[in-house]
Amino acid sequence: MKVATWNVNSLRVRLPQLLGWLAAHSPDAICLQETKCEDATFPAAELAAAGYCSVHNGQRTYNGVAILSRRQGSGVCRGIPRFADEQSRVIAADFDGVRIASVYVPNGQSVGSEKYAYKLRWFEALEAWLASELASHPRLAVLGDFNVAPEDRDVHDPAAWEGNVLFSLPERAALARLMGLGFADGFRLFDQPEKSFTWWDYRMGAFRRNMGLRIDHALLSPELAGRLVACGVDKAHRGREKASDHAPVWVEVSDS
DNA sequence: ATGGTAGAAACTCTA
Numbered sequence: 001m002k003v004a005t006w007n008v009n010s011l012r013v014r015l016p017q018l019l020g021w022l023a024a025h026s027p028d029a030i031c032l033q034e035t036k037c038e039d040a041t042f043p044a045a046e047l048a049a050a051g052y053c054s055v056h057n058g059q060r061t062y063n064g065v066a067i068l069s070r071r072q073g074s075g076v077c078r079g080i081p082r083f084a085d086e087q088s089r090v091i092a093a094d095f096d097g098v099r100i101a102s103v104y105v106p107n108g109q110s111v112g113s114e115k116y117a118y119k120l121r122w123f124e125a126l127e128a129w130l131a132s133e134l135a136s137h138p139r140l141a142v143l144g145d146f147n148v149a150p151e152d153r154d155v156h157d158p159a160a161w162e163g164n165v166l167f168s169l170p171e172r173a174a175l176a177r178l179m180g181l182g183f184a185d186g187f188r189l190f191d192q193p194e195k196s197f198t199w200w201d202y203r204m205g206a207f208r209r210n211m212g213l214r215i216d217h218a219l220l221s222p223e224l225a226g227r228l229v230a231c232g233v234d235k236a237h238r239g240r241e242k243a244s245d246h247a248p249v250w251v252e253v254s255d256s
Numbered sequence: 257a258t259g260g261t262a263g264a265a266a267c268t269c270t271a
Contacts, residue, residue: 245271
């Protein structure tokens, strides 16, 4: 079973690239973030024509998460239960005995801002929810844009980023606590190229200079981690025309 | 030096 995650930065703008990626990689499921559209304008028909079912938690202009899948999901959950949030940042569903969650953690804007405080509160709610999800779903995969680089090696220039949003210690601690529930970082279960990132700013020629951060992650419950056979980043996408500022990340889980 | 670019939407916000 191949599962991917991709912050598409507008689904309608990125639909041609998404359809191309699905045709080339044929994932069983893909988690999307920043669809930036309401459910009413979600391109379900075009995706169905490409062979994918979809579930969406959308909103106008900002945010928006979805899961596309070869087979129909069940038990769809929109948002973090019992956490009041006007922003559409979570959707989860069951696919052939695997619980998949697509998450879009708040960016946080800048350390000390109101949006940063919201990000830290949001992480606490996510952690509490995922603790109960882990207890009820042994095969749980949480994929998405976490907007946090976990370690120095996940940042092109850790000294320059130290203390900045996406790499500040409170954010890294929040992600570490969440991982402490028992999740594995799928990317680090395998040898990876040095300076592997998943996001590069559109500005200042950041991609050309590989000035990136690894902030998109695939977290696996212990049972799924034990079945993981590969994980990678499709960096090639980021160099193409009309690319998202994020590259797709994918994991391959053994079916047996 | 607080820049630069992309997207949605509506003359500005978010990332």
